[in-house]
């Protein structure tokens with residue numbers, strides 16, 4: 708399999724979103740948390756941790772995908788989302804992740820590892 712195979716590309720995309728959404732913050736894998744990025748199997752880790760995100764942050768991501776489907780650029784999409792409650796939820800999520808210093812929120816901690 709070459710570096711540019713569709714599988715690798717989509718893995719990279721999911722890893723990118725994992726960073727944008729701070730999914731590593733919800734991962735049970737200590738290596739992911741230390742790296743502040745998913746270090747395990749992103750295909751297992753991505754969907755699992757995404758489901759643990761606050762609903763508003765999931766909405767934020769859904770809005771972004773919707774805007775992308777409509778042909779908007781990333782910046783245009785963000786501008787549009789800025790006018791929705793999802794932007795607030797995303798900002799609060801980022802603040803919570805920053806305030807945690809990388810520690811997982813206790814109520815969302817789970818035992819399963821991503822690999």
Ligand SMILES: [Zn+2]
Nearest residue numbers: 734739752821
């Ligand atoms: Zn992980």
